[in-house]
Amino acid sequence: MTRNLIIPGPWDDPDDETPAYGTRFKAHKQRKAQARAGVAKQSFESNADVQRWLRESSEGEGARAPFAPDALVGRRDGPWVLSSLTSFYEQELITDVLREVKSGKEATVFCCSGGPASGAELLAAKIYRPRMFRSLSNDAVYREGRTVRNESGKQVKLTGKGIPSRASAKGRAFQVSSWISYEYATQELAYRLGVRTPRPYAQTGNGLLMAYIGDAHTVAPRLAEIEVDRGVAQDLLDGLLEDIERLLGAHRIHGDLSVYNILAWEGQAYLIDFAQAVDPRHGDDARALLARDVARVVAALAPFGARADAHAIADRLWWAYLQG
Ligand SMILES: Nc1ncnc2c1ncn2[C@@H]1O[C@H](COP(=O)(O)OP(=O)(O)OP(=O)(O)O)[C@@H](O)[C@H]1O
Numbered sequence: 001m002t003r004n005l006i007i008p009g010p011w012d013d014p015d016d017e018t019p020a021y022g023t024r025f026k027a028h029k030q031r032k033a034q035a036r037a038g039v040a041k042q043s044f045e046s047n048a049d050v051q052r053w054l055r056e057s058s059e060g061e062g063a064r065a066p067f068a069p070d071a072l073v074g075r076r077d078g079p080w081v082l083s084s085l086t087s088f089y090e091q092e093l094i095t096d097v098l099r100e101v102k103s104g105k106e107a108t109v110f111c112c113s114g115g116p117a118s119g120a121e122l123l124a125a126k127i128y129r130p131r132m133f134r135s136l137s138n139d140a141v142y143r144e145g146r147t148v149r150n151e152s153g154k155q156v157k158l159t160g161k162g163i164p165s166r167a168s169a170k171g172r173a174f175q176v177s178s179w180i181s182y183e184y185a186t187q188e189l190a191y192r193l194g195v196r197t198p199r200p201y202a203q204t205g206n207g208l209l210m211a212y213i214g215d216a217h218t219v220a221p222r223l224a225e226i227e228v229d230r231g232v233a234q235d236l237l238d239g240l241l242e243d244i245e246r247l248l249g250a251h252r253i254h255g256d257l258s259v260y261n262i263l264a265w266e267g268q269a270y271l272i273d274f275a276q277a278v279d280p281r282h283g284d285d286a287r288a289l290l291a292r293d294v295a296r297v298v299a300a301l302a303p304f305g306a307r308a309d310a311h312a313i314a315d316r317l318w319w320a321y322l323q324g
C-alpha cells in the first residue's frame with residue numbers, strides 16, 4: 001500500500017527550537033563515536049518513534065474505516081443522511097445502516113446496527129429532512145399546522161399569516177434543531193419516568209438515535225396495523241393511560257398520540273414521536289390536547305373490547321395536575 005505520509009515529529013517541526021550550537025556539536029561527536037564503534041546509522045523509518053506512529057495510525061485506520069453504508073448508496077438524500085449518522089458512527093453508537101424503516105411526513109427512520117458505545121444490537125435513527133431546514137415561507141410544515149417550539153417547549157409565536165417570512169437559513173436551522181432537541185429531551189424524560197418508549201441514545205442537529213422496536217427481520221407494527229388480542233387490550237389501554245398520567249405529572253403531554261405513534265411489540269405498547277409534545281405550563285391549549293390524546297387511545301383499543309370513559313379520565317387527570 002502506498003501512502004503519502006506527513007509525519008509529525010521534532011525532526012521537521014518548524015516550531016521546534018533549534019538546539020544551541022554546543023548541543024549540536026555534542027550530537028555530531030556522538031554520531032561519530034557510534035560510527036567508530038560500528039553502530040549503523042539509524043534510518044528515519046526504523047526510528048522507534050516513527051515506527052510506533054506508523055503502527056498507531058494504521059491501526060486507527062483499520063478500526064475506523066470511513067463510514068459508507070451500502071444502504072445509503074444511490075439515495076438522493078444519501079449525503080444528508082450520512083452527515084447526521086456519521087456523528088453516531090464516530091461515537092461508536094452505530095456501526096452500519098441496515099435499511100430504511102419508514103419515511104414519514106417530516107423524517108425518515110433507519111434501522112442501524114448498534115456499536116460498542118450503545119451496546120444495543122439494533123437502533124433506530126430518525127433523520128429529519130432538509131426541507132425542514134429550508135426557508136419558512138414555502139414550508140409545508142407550517143401549512144400543515146405544525147406547532148413550532150423552542151428548546152424549552154415554548155411555542156414560537158409566528159408573525160403575519162403565521163409565517164416569519166424572512167427567517168435566515170441559520171435562524172431556521174436553529175429553530176428546527178431546537179424543536180428536535182425538545183423532542184429528544186421529552187423522550188428522555190419519558191424513558192426516565194418509566195413510560196414505555198424506545199430508549200433514546202443521542203441527538204444531532206437533525207436526527208435522533210433510539211432503541212429499535214422490532215428484531216432483525218421485522219419492525220414493530222403500529223397500532224393502526226394490527227388486531228389486538230381481546231385478552232390483552234384492556235391491559236394495553238390501562239398501560240397507555242398510565243403513561244399519559246406519568247408524563248403529565250412531569251409537565252408533558254404527548255400531543256399527537258394516535259394509532260400511528262404507538263408501536264406494538266411482544267405484548268407491549270411503545271409511545272414514539274414526541275415531536276408535538278407540550279408543556280402545559282406554557283399556556284398552550286394543553287387541556288384540549290390531553291383530552292384528545294386520551295380519547296384517541298381509548299378509541300384505538302375500543303374495537304378490541306377495552307373500555308374506559310375518555311372524558312372522565314381526561315377531566316380527572318387535568319384536575320389532579322392542576323392541584324399538583
Ligand atoms: N424506535 C423505533 N423502532 C422501530 N420503528 C420506529 C421507531 N421509531 C419510529 N419508527 C417507525 O418510523 C415511523 C415514523 O416515525 P415517527 O412517527 O417518529 O416520524 P414521523 O416523521 O412523525 O412520521 P409520521 O409522519 O409517519 O408520523 C413510525 O411510524 C414507525 O413505523
Ligand SMILES: [Mg+2]
Pocket residue numbers: 104260261273
Ligand atoms: Mg409519527
